Amino acid sequence: MKRLTIFLLLLSYGLSAQVEEGSITYNRKTNWISIMSKLPYISQEEVDRSTLTWGKSENKGTDLTLTFKDNKSVYTYSEEQTANEWGWRRNEILLIRDYSKKTIKDLRGEMGVTFLVEDELKRTKWKILNEIKEIEGYLCMKAETTDPVKGQTIHAWFTDGITFSGGPEGFGGLPGMILEIDINDGDAVITATKVNLEAPIEKLPIPKKMKGKKITKTELDTKIEKYIAESIEGNKNPFWRLRF
DSSP states (O other), rough: OOHHHHHHHHHHHHTTOOOOOOOEEEEEOOOOHHHHSSSSTTOHHHHHHHHHHTTTTTOEEEEEEEEEEETTTEEEEOOOOOOOOOOOOOOEEEEEEEEETTTEEEEETTTTTEEEEEOOOOOOOOOOEEEEEEEEEEEEEEEEETTTTTTTEEEEEEEEEEOOOOGGOOOOSSSSSSEEEEETTEEEEEEEEEEOOOOOOOSSOOOOOOOOOEEHHHHHHHHHHHHHHHHHHTTTTGGGGSOO
């Protein structure tokens, strides 16, 4: 009953804003100390040493933009973004979703290789929870899912004040736009920092040519799962070369 009440509250909040195109800027912050501390071969001494070395560094995060129109979306680095939060060479990330055709076409830098992923859009199984909060002026409801490949628990905060059923990092499938993704309770958090629904989107920023090693999502998931297992067995952090 409580969940229904919260959902109806969220629904009534967003009834006046039927939005199907726009752009949203997200800031992605990754907590590498927390990620490292959960690896089975890392000692508390190593965690403490890394915390002293890196823990006080300012994490400005990385800005990415989701542009959506005509039931399609494109998610990639913001134009002004030149490097990731630590100044390293950033991995390729360009995620295209066609919700009408139920297809994906992605460029992903994983394990030192740029992959061109083309596949059907698979449905994410979400569980809607009894929590709400406000993000960038929008009342959002919490939902949960899991990533069995990377062993992650994922929480999404979505609003039906923006009716487009998409979100950052390729996530979607909820009754409204996702404005925040939280992976493993703060290991990586992707939060909307700017919502622009006023300027019309003339054309989605889809490049004419996309070069990468062609692969399906299922095939890439198999490679990633194997890479994580081998890295942990070899006492290596797999997420130095994988998008967490």
